Amino acid sequence: MPAARLGPSLPMVLAAAAPVIVAFALLPRIVDLYQTELLIYGLTFAIAALGFNLLLGYTGLLSFGHSAYFGMGAYTVAFIVRDLHVQSMELCILGGLLSTLVLSALFGYVCVRHTRIFFSILALALSQVVWSLAYKFFWVTGGTDGIRVPRTGVTLLAGLIDFKGSGSYQKFVYSYYYYVLVLFVVAAAVMWVIVHSPFGKALQAIRDNETRAGFVGIRVRRYRWIAFVISGCFTGLAGALWVPLNGLTTPEILYWPFSGEIVFMTVLGGFRTFTGPIVGAIAFNYLKVYAVASSQYWQLVLGCVLVVLVMVLPTGIVGTLARLAGKLRRR
């Protein structure tokens, strides 16, 4: 537990992470188009899982309703593109962030009045309100058909890059990869600063002992609320980035099993570490894609992985690797 030390400064961490970032930047030159596309999905989910883990790993609150914020980001982008005919992805992201900010501030205000299982169920119930609205108001949201957001409808960098004409698919995948990668690095850096700031330390104090944290003078409920809002916004950003890639948004991403998938990703990577959710999200994406491709019983495969994970490797991929590394070093 990195409780006492404040940790290295951001430039040091960025320097340490530089080789990984460079490797990610070089990857599209090595792997093919399809793999690149999968990586974009992985990176988007990684942003969502990072946000989710601010609540689970750092504040000790398990939200089973994060699909609402992912979906809010996604649907907002879809509305902006369809109804306002805005093409600039930056404006779309801004809109998505704003709407998730409002939604998570509202829901968070209600949810943080509870902890433990009541918090989980309340977050779930509220997320299902959003789902049922998206599902039933089909003249606005398209119902189960969802809303199409064709990649030709968006432009990156204030219209500098558009995706019309021939070969646009390739162009889209490669440019969107770098677009998402940059945003991911920024998001991860911001999250790193948050969890290592005094605010982040306060959250961890609340997680470890709520009563003591209150006695020290931390306003527990307000801190939880702010953490909730930040967490929701990260997930909303992920949803906004996911839409043009997927080309379609449906109520599926608002339904509660998708919240379960976000939890799954985070636990797969390990929610006790900063990098866990990132690794978990990318790994989960691969796992799901290959399970779906190889068997119609992919849920069975994923379910078994989850059960084994919880039973045998509760610290996730990163936690287990860290333990193994520690053992090797001691020898």
Place this chain on the structure above:
Amino acid sequence: MDTLVIQTLNSIFYAAVLFLIAAGLSLIYGVMRIVNLAHGTFYALGAYVSAWAVGTVFGASASGSGNLVLAGQLLLLPLGALAVAAVGAVIEPTLLRPLYRRPEEYVLLITFGMLMILEDAMKLLFGGTPLSAGSIMDSMGSFRIGGLLYPSYNLVVIGVGIMAAIGLWWFIYRTRFGIILRATSQDRRMASALGLNVGRVYVQAFAIGCFMAGLGGAVVVPAQAAVLGMGVDALILAFVVIVIGGLGSLEGALVGALIVGFVRTAGIQFFAEIELAVLYLIAAAVLLVRPTGLFGRA
């Protein structure tokens, strides 16, 4: 007037099924402090097994072939509930017991894993097409309420719901096992110190909870075919029921089921678009004002 009677009966029918599911969920939470995300899937499993048993023994189109066949089909229905109870009795010691010492998030996650596994196991075993035991409903016919027809089978479901409520109440408040169950739910360590076999109580409580879910599926399948995904939908409504009534409370599950049943029927009639949203909002409002629900303790 006739419509009102029929809508009331529909609400009670719906409440009876919801009560069966929610009472099991609530019992498991009350005794073991586990929120079982796979509970809706247990309900679906009960529906599938019952429909499969009726279909295999009597063939798909046995409707109208006499009272004996109908009696046989009705007797086969509880098979689904028994099968689910057996599955529960296997799952608790193997998957859940090793996790009681860990934070509750892990138990929640493993029930989510169980949900995924069971959903696909049902697809594997029973195929992707809906399974129905509708022949029971057909051969039981219907009766007249004023100028309108109402299926007689729905009354059977309502009857099962009422009987289950009375039976569970008697079981929990009037039998020795009920006392043990309540003692374990109040203080696990004290119960264990007094010489109760807590492990066995847990298996039994979990199996009974699963039985209730399976029974819900078994009684609903002659009226609505078993389809994939029905469990995932049912779970959330069962959550709404026990959140309104109070987690771990039997009376709460009954009242919650009636509230949800009537609101849903009214919703379908008058505000179809926001019918589900209203239910979730009621649940959220109850959690906010009375976190322990209408009937919950502490």
